[in-house]
Amino acid sequence: MSAPSVSEPAAVAARGGILDRESALAKMMIAPAILYIVAMIGVPFVLAVLYSLSDATTGDPSLKFVGLRNFAAALADPVFRLSLWNTVFFTLASQCIVVLLSRLLATALLKNFRGKWLVRFLIMLPWTAPISLGTIGWLWMLDSIFSPIDWVLRYVGLLGVPGALLGAGTNLYYLGVPGLAISSIILVDVWRILPLATVIQLAGLSSIPKDLMEAAEVDGATPWRRTLMITIPLTLPITSIAFLFGVVFTFTDLVVVYVLTRGGPVHMTQVLSSWTFFKGIEGGDLAQGAAISLFMFPVLAAVAILILRMARRTEVV
Amino acid sequence: MAKRSLLTRRDFIKAAGIGAVTMGVAPTIFLPRQAHGASKELKILVWSHFVPRFDKEWYDGYVQKWGQANGVKVTVDHINLAEIPSRTAAEISAGQGHDLIEWIAPPSQFEPSVLDLGDVVKDAERRYGKQHPLCRASSYNPNTKKFYSFCPGWTIDPGCYRKSLWEKAGKGNGPETWEDLITYGGKIKRDQGIQLGIGLSQELDSNMAARGLLWSFDTSIQDKKENVVLNNPKTIEAVGYMARLFKEAMVPEVFAWTAVSNNQALIAGRASYILNSISAYRSAQQQVPEIAKDIFFTPALKGPRGTRFNSEHVIYCYVVPKYSKNVDSAKKFLLDLVGNYDQAMHKSELYNSPAFFHTPIPSGDRGYPAVKGAKKLIDLHNAWFSDDPFALPGEAKGKLAVLKDAEKWSANLGYPGPANPAEGEVFATFVLPNMMANAARGMAPGMAVEQATLLTRTIFAKWRKKGLVGGKV
Incomplete structure (x- = not known):
């Protein structure tokens, strides 16, 4: 039984795996930008929310939660x-x-x-x-x-x-x-x-x-x-x-x-x-x-x- | 057949991936070996000194020599004084950074994250005699019994006046009391068109001036036990005085005062009196010698009952963060710095004063002309302030002599109590200069004091809850 014929690009895609799959490649290429945004904006934002609900100081950044006291103050x-x-x-x-x-x-x-x-x-x-x-x-x-x-x-x-x-x-x-x-x-x-x-x-x-x-x-x-x-x-x-x-x-x-x-x-x-x-x-x-x-x-x-x-x-x- | 490109997308991504991995991994492969091969290390963060030659001609070189003598690889980073709080906060938060950080104000808010340097103070006092009380009060928390920093020196904050202007007004030796500023300073403004320059703004010098005024009027933010005592008749009297002073002898420029404004005003010939360290005078010596020759000094001015205090101008406080892995080197560096403080005094052109006045002067060539009979720093202090080695040719002798007993009329932030984080926040949020400015702009002094007290009490209560401030009210 002869093997089914496969077109050349499809064969390359099958060989190449992730690098030749458009959707996966798009995600891979956009990933650094998303990582950057998460690291530079997302993390500080979450940290700011956590700090605002705590009694953290510059000398003691540990988090002891105090509710909304800082907003009220x-x-x-x-x-x-x-x-x-x-x-x-x-x-x-x-x-x-x-x-x-x-x-x-x-x-x-x-x-x-x-x-x-x-x-x-x-x-x-x-x-x-x-x-x-x-x-x-x-x-x-x-x-x-x-x-x-x-x-x-x-x-x-x-x-x-x-x-x-x-x-x-x-x-x-x-x-x-x-x-x-x-x-x-x-x-x-x-x-x-x-x-x-x-x-x-x-x-x-x-x-x-x-x-x-x-x-x-x-x-x-x-x-x-x-x-x-x-x-x-x-x-x-x-x-x-x-x-x-x-x-x-x-x-x-x-x-x-x-x-x-x-x-x-x-x-x-x-x-x-x-x-x-x-x-x-x-x-x-x-x-x-x-x-x-x-x-x-x-x-x-x-x-x-x-x-x-x-x-x-x-x-x- | 389609022409094959030189670099396919696949090749590009592979190459970029390999490159990125190589860049990321290479340092972890190579650098640790080098680091392990080195001996001890010490990273120091200090401010860029107001006297540029201090860093260039002394501190940086001294640090390297100290490193060589002690087998320690030392790195010194200088930053602008305004960046010290944010940089320290960032390093503490990250849990890594410099082993020694120098502040020029009491860093009491960092107490939970820095080492207790009580052993260094004890050792220093054993070798060099008692530490000056204002330096101790700027680095020690009596509530937690912890030295959150080590203070090797400080800077005097005298009054600087233009003799020729004051002579014409009939007070050639300059003001002696705060009231003189209104009587004669007002006269100078009216007759000679030159105003006084005492800041009422949201900056350092205005903060210090406001404190000096309160102390000289026998009042303060807190008492010895760190209770808030701001709202009292003497504070209202002091604030009322400042409103009169502004009206009689100043102009609205003082509401926009910056840390360099008094220097600029004095050098430009646009101030008859300022409250500042001798840096303004030193700058004038280089830039406008004729003005410099006309600048003379006063100790703290007396208040209505004869009390007189000025704030220290700069207080040098080193902290060792808990994350430091080079604690022994850091402590040794601090002790040796005290032992060599004669050079710090001289190379700062007398801007720096020692915290340990009885430190013996090391023998040998010290990089300055030897002072006959001088054995301790106090001898150098007296000799140099009696006969300024940096005076210009033809300048009057003994201009700085009034600074010899500055330790008697200089006080720490928080006086009569210790420096603490609440005093620090009151300072950082400009409560006192704004209290003075409000009155100068027409608010009733009692109301201005009441507003300031409300803000101060809130701040104190907050830090008291954290166990870093004593007192009850």
């Missing part, structure tokens, strides 16, 4: 409540400004003009520099003594002379006056996220079919109407993604507040991530720090789900 702490409010406020305020500015920049960058590459380069620059380095630069810009902004204001007579618009003092003390310190944090958050949002918006605007705009133009739609009826609806999913990415980055950011104000003056710029660090690491109360950090989780989880939904909608578009 956090909620009773006025600094925590202020940090929570600041985190939400800084995030929403900065990202609203980012969406607006990035749309303007993206629209401008769609046009052809001389020196466009330089403008693009300058816009992208904050994104290429390490956040801490850029923020240290801002720390000097906003310094109480050496601020170059104050120097310019003094030079043009807006500051430092009797009757000057911004006062007779030599400096404005950007990081020492609550209102100015809050504005400074928002400003640096905007500066940091704007490049990413601009690129995302640019991609969204570029993807609008030209014939659609031309048809609207032929039908007599004004630029304003075209923006309202075509551009905004079609780019809404991708604009939302830019907004939500910005929310994630800003909501979890420690560097800007830590470098600029360390949460001061008098906790007026304290945010959840910085308060987690001061309480949990510098103060030694690891469990309390973990509990504070977990208050960020519901917001971040909701944002992540929204991003995934938006991304799917963008695919349809």
Whole structure:
């Protein structure tokens, strides 16, 4: 009896085993990424949950469970409540400004003009520099003594002379006056996220079919109407993604507040991530720090789900 | 026939797999043999000293020489002082890392995970005499009777003032009392446009200044037995004083103060008085000699009843984590460090002061001009502060002489009680500077004290439950 004939690829598959089975190979190839996510995100997250339910300290990380005591203590702490409010406020305020500015920049960058590459380069620059380095630069810009902004204001007579618009003092003390310190944090958050949002918006605007705009133009739609009826609806999913990415980055950011104000003056710029660090690491109360950090989780989880939904909608578009 | 590619997917995956396995396994095959072949090891983690030449010209070289003399392979890693807490926490949590970790504040919260160094202290006192009380109080927990760290030295925190400005205001020898800061500091601000620089911010120096003020007003966070005693009329008096001081002699820059702000302000000629170690003056000597020549020093300022205390500026505390496998080498290193602290004092340009003042000076060339008649560190301390070996040519003599008796007016974090984790958390979460800042920004002093007391009591109660803090309230 002759052996059944087998086609060549099937024979190779049979010989090769796992390496030639598409489904197994796909799992094998994706495994390092999954392992990485589990090790770098999953394990610390589970650890944070365990710590938050314990009385662990930096000096004694053993777990003795105390239930929800740390969450109750956090909620009773006025600094925590202020940090929570600041985190939400800084995030929403900065990202609203980012969406607006990035749309303007993206629209401008769609046009052809001389020196466009330089403008693009300058816009992208904050994104290429390490956040801490850029923020240290801002720390000097906003310094109480050496601020170059104050120097310019003094030079043009807006500051430092009797009757000057911004006062007779030599400096404005950007990081020492609550209102100015809050504005400074928002400003640096905007500066940091704007490049990413601009690129995302640019991609969204570029993807609008030209014939659609031309048809609207032929039908007599004004630029304003075209923006309202075509551009905004079609780019809404991708604009939302830019907004939500910005929310994630800003909501979890420690560097800007830590470098600029360390949460001061008098906790007026304290945010959840910085308060987690001061309480949990510098103060030694690891469990309390973990509990504070977990208050960020519901917001971040909701944002992540929204991003995934938006991304799917963008695919349809 | 289709052209066969040079590298099939199968070949690629095999090659990548073999490569990864080789990379992973190779170190376990080769490195242990090398490690086993080496003699004893010691890994040390220390801060990057404020005086750069201390590390470059002395500490790193000293450590290597010590290693050679004792047959120990020593590795020293320097990190920024801000990274010490997180790095220590990470190493303790991982159960591996350095054998010796140097802190510049009392690391009392790490007590459960570090070795009791009581035997090292005992041995050091037998060889070198009594340890300074503020160093002992920064490394010993009287509740558990454990030395959670070993303190070989500390840094003085005097007041630094610009003589020319104070002379014009009619107080040429600088302030003597806290009230002088308002009277003459206020006058300097009004007449000469130069403010005082005492931080009211969420950082180190502001924390120290707030403590010094409370102690000088005969009050504190805790008493000797670690009971919280913050809310009392003397604290309210001190906080009310700070609000007046801010109004009369300072500007809002102090709410944004950082650890380098007082140095910068003094060097830039924008501060008439600051509370800082002599590092600000040393920086000025290099960067702006004319300003340096105008900088003079005061001891802790007297409060309304004559009491005066400043906080230590830096307290050097070494811990040996329980995971360390080189405990004997670590302990020997610490003992020998005390024996060579004369060099630490000199190479830090007098920034470091010894914890064991009666340590004999080793014989031979010590790397600095010999001081006639000096036999112990206390002799060097007195001689160098009387006649600063690092003074600039033409600079006034004896500027640092007021620092000679600094041990009498310097106190530890937690004074009059010991340093403890609760005091540490109160420090790390800026309770005192914010109490002062709240009053300076217009809150009633009583309310500011009440708020701070509430936070402090919560923190103390928490650590008390862990058995690391004494007291009842």
